[in-house]
Amino acid sequence: MKVSLNWLRELVDIDVEPEDLASSLEMVGIGVEGIEKVGDDFIFNLEITPNRPDCLGHIGVAREISAIYNRTLKIPEVYYEEDEEEAKNFIRVEILDPQLCPRYCGVVIRDFKIGPSPDKIKKRLEALGLRSINNAVDITNYSLLLTGHPVHAFDLKRLKDKKIIVRRAKKGETILTLEGTMKVLNEEVLVIADGERPVAIAGVIGGEESGVNDLTTEIFLESAYFNPISIRRTSKRLGISTEASYRFERGVDWNIPVYSARFCATLFHQMGGKIAKGIIDVFPNKIKLEPINLRSEKLKELIGIEVSPEKVEEIFKKLEFKILSTKKENGNILWSILPPSFRNDVKEEADLIEEIARFYGYEKIPSVLPPILLNEVHLDPVRERIISISKLLNYQGWNEIITFSFIDPEEDIGLIQGEPISIVNPISSRFSRMRGSLLPGILKTVSLNLNRNVEGGKIFEIGKVFWKSGEYKEKNHIALASFGKEREEWVKKREFSIFSLKGTVSIILSSLGFERHKFILKEKPIFEEPYSLSIFVNDKE
Template identity: 40%
Template structure:
């Protein structure tokens, strides 16, 4: 946003120099990106008068002049321009001047005649596009005066970085309000004076808002018998200062008020509006409009347009149409000032690829209450400059008035937030200077009512920020707070997740981190029957839902690694899964382990075997042990994602806390995982946390020896060996550990049978076991196996 210092001074008294003002703007949050001192390239450029006029002796096209520049003797200049005569007041670049483009003026010889300067055109001074002739000034122009001072080119232009939440600062009055509040001064608002005729506006124009969702207010006024022409010099100067070219007095006035009030507006040639009927509506599919930039645009997305009875005449809030534009022949105008829904302006401007000063402001949100004031200011200027007649009354369609926000402010909380006790009268003055309404709620609390144009203020913290930036950050001393600093306890779920991550690293697994978003087709791949949570605005199809399981992510990791010829895969992830809930979502912390391939071949392991069911089982048991969960049961699972004969679920009591095993071939095929079997385990950490032994007790090393007995038991093939092992452990307190070290099925035993070799470790912590104790325990084990599992010693 460009701000002219000369223009700004019309609304607020500014006594500070450029550096001080730069600092003040930055301190109140309006960061200055650049400062352009106009006229800095016009040093030694002065006003002169042609006092002698002759033809160049060696050229028919050149003139030889004597020019009075306010010194004792006139200077000699050779000129090639066609538009000057004796007595003209001109602009002279004297020797030593450096014009825009680093063009240095030196003493020179032109066709053997010396020249001591140059008469300048607009192009040479960087002030315009007219290079056909030199600048001719009025006869009252003072000879010898600096041209930049005479032409008002000694302005300073500040380029400000206005944040998106402060559209009110995209104008000179907006910045004037900020400066006035900071320095405690008054804002001098412009006065709009004009006389209305007895004829009513509604006689010549009518307004109908069909799309009331995207247009909350529309005001129109009619000015007749205007004289469209060139703008006065002061107005052109203001427009140029904003980086724009003057067009004509009507258009320049609408732009001037936009930069003054931050209120875009548009003037239509009323005689080109069919029956003076203005309709705010959605565009019809296939409608076309030639916009002011000369481009024909087809409207297909129900863009908001301003139309008459036949066709669209403007794209609302963005750009006008050629068919209703102001021209030199325009006599009667319809002035539009409106509030359009910002999100609609933003979408339409991006889709059509049109970014204008109007769209830039409308998409950030206007001051809906300030529409009338801006309209009257523009009408007054049109009546003054273009000589128009203002018809009686305005057409004002006000659909929805904004609700004023009331924000409580506690002095005690404010002072605690700031870190300094601010006097109540100082706080009250700051709020009043900012234009806030104030009501007393209690002795310590105020109710603050921001003006409508401050839509960014909605909560108490916003008011704190306003007070601090106006009080001055440099006025708040840097004092270290005195706090009773103690280490706080970590949240239980965070501690559990950290413990799990530490465990997977300690058991030799590689931790992976995946996105919580997964493709929607995972529901079919993993046979998920429960509802999932879709993402309303997914970044891509691969991130369409929140994952209800970690299994797909580990399978995708394994697939991608195998495709890159990595075959020693021992991966694990600790993260959350998500399921629908009444308000937000249920988040469950889980650990997932994935195995595939075989260990790397080494000198001591030249023919490594592939990972199998017992490998994943070992990792699960080790993780459970490290977590402190010792009592659990393994049983066959019917989970359709796992191989039915090579998988198990983990239960504690009646609660299933996890599942592990070989992934079903159908799932592998859908995941496009080839060549390797994949083993996955997924454990619910939140459920496991309930059964953890969180207190670690030291147990001294037992000095008495262990005794091992190996048994080969023949069982029916369908007997679950895990259940049998659990039963063996319960027989005697002397049984320390039970391991399975072989399972055999073949021609050396009966069909339908299997041989299970188990190793039983016995130990008494108080004394050495004798043979009788050992034999008693073994006999009890064999009896229990025979009775409950129909097993017998293999002969």
């Protein structure tokens, strides 16, 4: 976002070099991507984070500067003479969905002549990258750059039945936007409608059929607050991103619509317009701000230093936070803080502490590594045993593999002790059963390697198998497979045999403390005879 240094100096009394101001802004979290000299002014290109919509206007940035340099913020005064006839006689506003539009304000301008803007407004807009269009449109853009709050001007005579109705669109309704594109709407889109049809997509863009043109003499100026989530969804759904939607979807201040409307009315009055009496302000469900508690001990814990109570209160007053109460108890202080309506990013105690850290000065907070308390970690005994077996096999030249726990039922070799477990909603029929054995996976791996002309290898897997025997059960198993020829360089290569497998299993059992073990030939349906052995430990199979 671009801001003008001259404009900022009108809002806060500072006499600092542009580079020094940029450095100060960086220190409180407002990034400065560049500074450009334009005539007698300096234009700052700022990087505003999504949680700080209050800084999307000159007043918001000036407020930060006033807190940095301890200066008074000077909000432009609004003053104009009102006509005798009341605004409500020219337009009636109705909100049918207050959840999506909590507040809707407006003023009526009459006998206004569309023409070029004064040089000051025109030059300021152009310096900030906006093209001057006409005085009516320029006023809305000028107000946007000042307050960060979007406003929209309707041609009052083009609004049917003298009505503004804030409602959801009807399915299939269409609107021709100011960009000249026809958009088809649905019930999720909030629109501003007159007595017959939508005249604007709320918070996003106006409609061509109600827009201001060279023949306009009467204007209804909208200044509203819309639900940020609704605007974001509408903007994405319709593929329209505007300066207005960019701000509304981040959450603008719901208390600023009246000021924005009155500021614009002041400019319209200065350019010859007559302002109808009164401001229309429909605000059916008032938004209540909730106070946040701040504890001095939590403040010290999070930023690492002790900040004096006087400094804490001074910072909050600079930022327009209200201190509702202060309580002292056992050497600690408890503040009750009410954030301003324009700071919707401050929601909890940590947010308050961040504000103190920003303006106390990050550079004043020493960089100290937090103490690290090392606690002894105790592994699960089963897990420790698995790790020890895995390491032992690695030392013996075996490579560990990991295969899927889901298998094809056709690959189930029937070693399950109970019933197989089927997957209710499998990703594929090939992965529709929980494995009851590790053999399908390890045999598939052997086959894959042999098909790729691997000369030989030793692989193992340690993992869970699953079955159902009244209830669902799972257990850790180990499977080993050797294939092809041995790779030892100091002996003549030879085929792996059952005896090398038997030796490895014996080493595993001994490492686990099972010294008394033996192997006995026993026929198994799936193994080739006579290479099926059962293992007995302490005479138990």
